[in-house]
Amino acid sequence: MIHPGKPTKFDIRRIFRARQNGGNFHVRTAGPGTSAPVLLALHESPRSSLSLVPLMGQISDRVRVIAPDTPGFGVSNRLNDRVTSLRDYAASLVELLDGLGLKKVALYGTHTGAAIACEFALHYPQRVSHLLLDGVPVFNPQERRAFANGYFAPYSPRWDGTHVMKLWSRMLDQAYWFPWHDRIPENEITRGDPNLELLNRTVVGHLQAGEAYSDPYALAVAYETVSAIRQLQCPVTMFARASDLLRPHLGRLPDTWTTFSLGDDRTEWGEFIAYRVISTDCDRMGDVPANSxxxxxxxxxxxxxxxxxxxxxxxxxxxxxxxxxxxxxxxxxxxxxxxxxxxxxxxxxxxxxxxxxxxxxxxxxxxxxxxxxxxxxxxxxxxxxxxxxLLQQAPIPAPDLDGRHLLACWFAARNCLASRPFQRPLTTGSVESVFRLLFLAPRHREALNAIQQTATEAPELA
Structure with missing residues (x-):
């Protein structure tokens, strides 16, 4: 038997959990080797559970973190029907917990994940030992209208590639203004030079979610957060870190509510969360099994x-x-x-x-x-x-400030399909599928060299 390498210091497993009506949850999970208190962690949009890896790194030595990709994001399949309420996402979490035999967990959510977590705790309070809301979305009616009219720009592939440049321009704008589409002095963000790797990962989230990326995002903006929190029947802690775009939203909560403003130190952040998980009466679990x-x-x-x-x-x-x-x-x-x-x-x-x-x-x-x-x-x-x-001739998509890596990938995809080795029609949709393949594989030349060397004595099936 050929054993894979040993796990890293904090070992993240990736598993699929089957859903009753078809499709799968993709879950990242990490924890100590023994049974530990369970924290169900929900990410922001349009990202995936990958964004929760830093949290796992801080607390998985004493907490079992279970972080699913929101349905339709990351590697989780979409829900069967078009989502019209955050309760649809909350209900899917019930199925996930039931399948794992978990009756009561600590629940963490950030941004969109915070809105989904709040909705889950509102309707299933007996399942939540403590609710942790990191970056609470509290938008006023005027902001909701502004977001609805411009923030959620559609992602519609175009033959000339202008859609990928619009997507990158949006990512850059969001590094300087919030909301990104309303570029006025009051909305400016002081952050220094944009983090190109972070912007690129956000683009990846958009591409994985596709045109439905805005579904939970828009529902979180429209969510009546204050009303929902008032009705909660479980302990709740609301907080935000210094660099969080939603930190000012803590000031929109009632003055009588206790909130916490943290610095950006990850160790402090992790200790703050871990203490509240360990101090609650939640279920404990060892490793999380796959069943797909x-x-x-x-x-x-x-x-x-x-x-x-x-x-x-x-x-x-x-x-x-x-x-x-x-x-x-x-x-x-x-x-x-x-x-x-x-x-x-x-x-x-x-x-x-x-x-x-x-x-x-x-x-x-x-x-x-x-x-x-x-x-x-x-x-x-x-x-x-x-x-x-043929793909080996395509460029390596290292992030550039001007977004040329995205455009280079798009035209490389067009050129690949024009050469017809794929037996697919040369359409905008087919180019989009090859474009995503290239963009999501930044080390593809290295991988392709290995594939060709490995396959020299293997039969080719297509």
Whole structure:
């Protein structure tokens, strides 16, 4: 048996939990090796549970953190019906907790996550030992109208690529003004030079969510936060850090309510949260099990690899080309429900920053994935080497202040499809799918070199 590398100091697992009506929750979880108090943590929009990794790093030595991607964001599938209320998101959390056998948890939410957490605590107070609201959204009627009329700009792919430049321009504007679309002196933010990596991660969140990115976002802006908090029947703590855009909103809460203004020191922030989780009577849990039959994350030496059953791959955000097919049957015969695995750094698979990816490390990670999928001996074959060779000519999308990395990716995607190795029509929608593949894989040349070297003796399936 080929064992993956040892977990890091604070070990984050990535799992899928199946939903009753189809689709999956993607969950990041971290905690001590033994049973610990459970904190259910909800992220802001349009991000994913990746934004909660710093919190996990501060408190997972004594708290079991369970951080799902909001449905429709990150790697979680959307809810089946179009969401019209934050209660729809709250109800989905009930299913998640029930499936894990958890009756009562501490609940943390930031920004949009804070609004969802508040709605959950309002309707299911018996499930919450303590509610922690980090950056409470309290918008007035005038701001709600202004947000509705301009803040939630639609993301509609255009052939000439102007949509990606508009998206990047919005990210830059949001680093200087809040709200970004109302560029007046009163809305200016003093933050120094913009953090390009952070802006890029926010763009990733937009791309993963697609055109529905604004659903929970808009509902959080419209949420009657003060009214909801007044009706709560569980302990609640409201706070914000110094750099939080919503810190001024603490001053909009009633004067008789206790709020906390924290500095930006992460250790102080983590201790503040951990103390309130440990001090409450919530359920305890060790590791969090996965239970999805259609999607899995597999721990390998190169990072977590995403795998999807071929029957469900087209419905997921991952399993895009280039990819590997792992099956227990010869490629010459019928392949029953094979697993499609995104290579390291592609689709939804990770590639650790410090990892050198070459043919040997890629082959090892695929063997480790096969063992966890219980496919032995496996047939491992690339789906399309022709696509991989062409994608290798595309640029590496390192963030630039002027957004040229986004535009370069868009035209690289157009050029790839124009060469027709993908057997897809050259449409704006098909270009968008290849563009997302390139943009979400910043080390794709390194990965593609390894894919081609590994696949020299393997059969190509497409």
């Amino acid at each position: 039959a259609t999607r899995r994350f597999l721990r390998t030496d190169t990072g977590w690899l995403h795998a999807a059953r071929a029957t469900s791959a087209d419905q997921s955000n991952g399993a895009l080309f280039p990819a590997f097919l792992i099956s227990d049957r010869s490629y010459h015969g019928d392949i029953a429900n094979p697993w499609v695995v995104d290579p390291p750094g592609y689709g939804d698979s990770e590639l650790r920053h410090a990892t050198k990816l070459d043919a040997a490390s890629l082959a090892l990670s695929l063997e480790q994935a096969s063992e966890q999928l219980e496919v032995t001996p496996p047939t491992i074959a690339p789906l399309s080497l022709a696509a991989a060779r």
